[in-house]
Amino acid sequence: MNASPVRAEGLAKHFGRLRALDDCTFELPEGSVTGLVGPNGAGKSTLLSLIAGLARPTRGEVSVHGTPVRGRMHPDVSLLTQKRPLYEQFTVREIMRAGAAMNDRWSAARAFEVLDLLAGVDPDAKVRTLSAGARTQVAIAFALGRLPKVLLLDEPLSDLDPLARDETLRIVMTEVAERGTTVLLSSHLLTDLGDVCDHLLLLDEGRVQVVGDIDEILGDHRVVVGPAEVELETDGVVVDSSHTPRQTTALVRGGSAPSGWDSTHPDLEALVMGYLRASRNRKLARQ
Amino acid sequence: MTWIVWRQQRPVFITLAIGLVVAVAAVLVLRAAMVADLTARNLVDCAVKGLESCRGPASNDFLNAWFDKMHLAQGAVIAAPALMGVFVGAPLFAREFEQGTHALAFTQSVSRTRWMATKFVVAAVPALLFVIVFQVVVHSWLDAAGELGPLATGPFYFTTFEAQGVSPVAYTLFAYTFGMFAGALFKRTLVAMSLTLGLFIAVRFVLTGTREFLITPTRIVSDDPSKPALTDSGPLVVDSGFLDAKGAVVADSAPLMNCASRGDEPVVTDFAACYRKNGLAQSYADIIPAEQATTLHLLEASIFAGLAVLFVLGSVWAVRRQV
Structure with a gap:
């Protein structure tokens, strides 16, 4: 079997x-x-x-x-x-x-x-x-x-x-x-x-957020960095985004790289940190 | 699995073994000293025939020297089951849960039921052996004192009853299984120990007061209403009082017993006649005869054994739900 x-x-x-x-x-x-x-x-x-x-x-x-x-x-x-x-x-x-x-x-x-x-x-x-x-x-x-x-x-x-x-x-x-x-x-x-x-x-x-081969997962995610005043337009799912006065950084799952944004694939640490931060923000938003 | 439990319980077993050796040695030394004292005071016959045959300073001195010591030994037999419950039963599962070592066993091939059963049996056997051996040794001491010791007051005298027959074993099973159950339920050794001691004392206290109702008593009657129906100190008296001419129990006999001389009436000398005239035809006593002591032991033991079974089932439930 x-x-x-x-x-x-x-x-x-x-x-x-x-x-x-x-x-x-x-x-x-x-x-x-x-x-x-x-x-x-x-x-x-x-x-x-x-x-x-x-x-x-x-x-x-x-x-x-x-x-x-x-x-x-x-x-x-x-x-x-x-x-x-x-x-x-x-x-x-x-x-x-x-x-x-x-x-x-x-x-x-x-x-x-x-x-x-x-x-x-x-x-x-x-x-x-x-x-x-x-x-x-x-x-x-x-x-x-x-x-x-x-x-x-x-x-x-x-x-x-x-x-x-x-x-x-x-x-x-x-x-x-x-x-x-x-x-x-x-x-x-x-x-x-x-x-x-x-x-x-x-x-x-208690829910599975991500599961699979690490290389595939990392390939499926992008860390995009762009100017703060521009709205991020993407066909993927924004997992987490953070803003400084000058720029916006976001972890995006799936989709293609948004034009005009600086796009890289995350390492494992950055990926997990993005999900953990998103989780904490969801909890804070509920309170 | 047996080896593991034996190894885990080794400090407890060593303590029990040392305690038993010391206790048995002490009792045997006391017994030997007492027998020597009996011989020295020339009371050996008296111990067989009873106190009536040898009133005098020798027997009084002997009783002063030994009676309390023997009662103390009975008290120790009565306390031993509580100790087993508190120090062997209560920590059995509570300590595993406290230290998380139950997870070690639960993540192996051995089933929880087998783990539980092995722990239960392997830890119980030395505890029961301790109580039985100690009880037998103390009894042999009391036996040597014969009619000059606590056994002379009959099998129902409370320290004698509770330190004899199957009772100590039944109390031990009860205390041990409750300790185990409290430990499995609350997962705290100290909590389980305190609960075991508290509940043991409470239940024992309640059942001591009610065990005489477990047997239908025998009624013995004296035709002379001025004499008590029972003269022997052996049987357990459940109730006593007077019967009227029809044989019915007189509810309130106190006013009818007023046969003391009043004013210038002649002094009453025949109390029996006076009692009969007042309507007290016979005196009676409802007793449990000494021969039924074993039956009473078994009846009381079955209550404690029944409770022990409940606690074992409760422990199984508590351990099975444990993560």
Whole structure:
């Protein structure tokens, strides 16, 4: 069966009146590394926990390799949650033993291989004595010991120093290169994402704003700069525009380059920033 | 999975084991000292036959020295279930939710139900063992004191009843499952601990006052209305009073019992005749005989076990809805 590693159809999760996620439809290609971005509270963690089966959707369905996820972890999926939960009083070796005990499919060799990468983590150290970087490495080793085909990472880089951040991304990229794992990772660190991701999934207020191949997305958007007094006329959609006394800058999706305006394609950071700014402006306008 | 829970609970188990060793050693030392004291005071026979056979300074000194200590030991058996609920049951799920480690288990192949069931069983077994062993050791001490100890007042004396039979285990199951449920529901260890202690005391207090209504009492009657129907201290007296000539219960007997001499009337010597003349034909007592103590233990235990089942179901519900 040639089913997509992750496919969501009309996926929604409501907490009472709060629509954490609404009508999300997308598909992740096999072996892609997708950056999941959006402002705080956009529904990133909710989406990841729905794919992992930690929570049940209010509406819609998410399936992994064609199998619908229903309140239970799909055997092919590994999720690293934001808090990187580990049993504090266990040693690293005991954590890995716990991984073997809790999983039908478990590769201790793979887990210890990941622990040995980079500076290496002492397997006899207690988890609570580990640095944030080493802790993340243990959590990733634990996630990869399941031999996942889909790896979900929720803010894997937060509270890591630049070196640990770089090393964490190297572990993930090694995994992708060696095993062709499909990765969905949420992060606020756009520059880091740009280095590793080939796809983008941009959420805002629980809805998918942009999804697809990063190069195609960037090619489909333009940053146009023109004089402040001229009205921007375009056949595309203006995502966001900002004005200074002398000039107007706008992020435009689709359409052709407006004549008389200075037009370039944005980089990933500029694109995401444009959408985030637009999101904040919409919220401010509603208040 | 069993290994994981065992490893997680290891500090608790070590504490329980140390606590049990210390408690058992203390009780055994006290028991040995008491038995030596019994022999030294020449009271060994008295402990078998009862206090009546050996009134005197020796038995009084013995009671002064040991009676409170033995009651204290019963109190410890009664308190042990609450400790298990507060320190083993309450943190079981609350600590996982507090530290987020439930997500570690929920994102593996193991099902939530199996995770829950394993935690429940693996943590409960040492707690129950602790209570049972402690109860047995304390009971062996009280048994050695025989008629000179708290057991002489019969199986229904409240500290004796609650420290005997299946009761401590039933109380432990109740406290443990409620602690677990409160922890799963509120996700805060401290909240769950306080609620467990509070509810345990409240429910135990209420059921202590009402458990005598669980059994239909037996009525025993004395034909001499001036003598109480029951002379033995073993059975539990639920109600007592007087019957009239037709055998009906006299609602307000106080005015009819006025047989004290008034003015220049002759002193009443035959109270029975006076009572009969006033309409009190017989005295009665509604009792639960000592032989039914086990039945009462089982009845009360089944209430606590029923509550425990509810709390287990509540925990399952609370854990399943957890994200």
